[in-house]
Amino acid sequence: MSDLLPGVVYGEDYKTLIQAAKEGKYALPAINVVGTNSINAVMEAAAKNKSDVIIQLSNGGAEFFAGKGFPDSYDGKVLGAISAARHVHLLAEHYGICVALHTDHANKALIPWVESLIDYGERHYEELGYPLFSSHMLDLSEEDIDFNLSESARVLKRAARLEMSIEIELGVTGGEEDGVGSDEIDNDKLYTQPDECLRAYEELSKIGHFSLAASFGNVHGVYKPGNVQLRPEILKKAQELVQKTCKTGNNPLDLVFHGGSGSEQAKIDEALQYGVFKMNIDTDTQYAFAEHVGKYVEANGRAFKHQIDPDTGEPYKKAYDPRKWLREGEKGMVARLDQAFADLKSAGKSLAG
Numbered sequence: 001m002s003d004l005l006p007g008v009v010y011g012e013d014y015k016t017l018i019q020a021a022k023e024g025k026y027a028l029p030a031i032n033v034v035g036t037n038s039i040n041a042v043m044e045a046a047a048k049n050k051s052d053v054i055i056q057l058s059n060g061g062a063e064f065f066a067g068k069g070f071p072d073s074y075d076g077k078v079l080g081a082i083s084a085a086r087h088v089h090l091l092a093e094h095y096g097i098c099v100a101l102h103t104d105h106a107n108k109a110l111i112p113w114v115e116s117l118i119d120y121g122e123r124h125y126e127e128l129g130y131p132l133f134s135s136h137m138l139d140l141s142e143e144d145i146d147f148n149l150s151e152s153a154r155v156l157k158r159a160a161r162l163e164m165s166i167e168i169e170l171g172v173t174g175g176e177e178d179g180v181g182s183d184e185i186d187n188d189k190l191y192t193q194p195d196e197c198l199r200a201y202e203e204l205s206k207i208g209h210f211s212l213a214a215s216f217g218n219v220h221g222v223y224k225p226g227n228v229q230l231r232p233e234i235l236k237k238a239q240e241l242v243q244k245t246c247k248t249g250n251n252p253l254d255l256v257f258h259g260g261s262g263s264e265q266a267k268i269d270e271a272l273q274y275g276v277f278k279m280n281i282d283t284d285t286q287y288a289f290a291e292h293v294g295k296y297v298e299a300n301g302r303a304f305k306h307q308i309d310p311d312t313g314e315p316y317k318k319a320y321d322p323r324k325w326l327r328e329g330e331k332g333m334v335a336r337l338d339q340a341f342a343d344l345k346s347a348g349k350s351l352a353g
């Protein structure tokens with residue numbers, strides 16, 4: 001197994017990471033972060049589990065990173081993403097694991113956000129010789145496929161010059177993150193068509209590296225089970241069609257599993273056989289953070305109402321110090337990620353040497 005330097009990976013090294021995952025039938029969790037607490041918890045958990053990991057920011061997470069009081073919402077989305085990425089660049093190598101840095105869903109209205117990040121990325125690359133992000137996501141799955149692929153091709157041309165990848169989406173992942181309710185939507189759209197995956201491969205792989213979020217009944221967030229059926233065999237069909245038509249090796253597509261929270265382990269195991277190298281996790285780590293903070297607040301209730309106990313005179317400084325309860329949230333995230341690294345079978349598989 002080829003060793004990589006610990007730290008942020010991009011370009012050929014990122015492809016090495018992806019290839020190792022696909023061949024080893026494991027996937028890297030991609031966790032949405034919103035601040036240094038969640039970023040550090042992800043790196044701590046990855047180091048603890050000796051797994052490489054993907055850290056990603058949604059546009060909302062990036063805006064939060066810059067501060068909800070930041071004067072301009074659009075600039076906040078751009079600068080917050082840059083700030084978060086710089087934090088990861090500075091610290092990741094010291095945690096001793098490889099980290100790929102992504103941005104998450106950008107629909108048509110958010111293409112300018114991605115392009116502003118690439119503008120900044122070009123200056124960063126010119127100055128330092130490496131890109132700021134490993135990959136940006138363009139989610140044009142609600143547009144027609146011609147527009148989806150032509151826009152993706154245009155952005156990939158820019159990204160590839162900076163040794164960056166893009167992630168695209170075909171078919172619609174259900175759930176509230178996309179503003180698509182799983183019950184309102186035409187069910188066919190929840191299942192990506194293999195011929196569309198083939199078209200994406202033919203049009204994009206000659207330009208640069210891309211990964212593909214294909215829909216196989218996955219839904220963002222956690223809902224009551226039974227509404228939609230996960231059908232990983234759709235991924236298998238897409239891989240076989242590309243392999244046969246383009247005469248590639250096994251599992252040519254680099255697939256991403258969105259909406260993995262709450263999925264049955266058997267379906268995850270099956271998806272890992274069909275070239276899924278990345279599984280997005282947001283809802284479950286949000287809950288883990290909140291659950292642990294909640295337990296702490298419950299156990300230390302009086303410290304959240306009084307600086308000094310009005311009856312006993314006991315000072316509560318040690319209990320209400322934000323480092324105490326934020327740390328509890330981090331520990332909750334780490335514990336949930338212990339499970340994710342085990343579920344995705346990436347524990348112990350870090351390529352960082």
Ligand SMILES: [Zn+2]
Binds near residue numbers: 173220
């Ligand atoms: Zn998603």
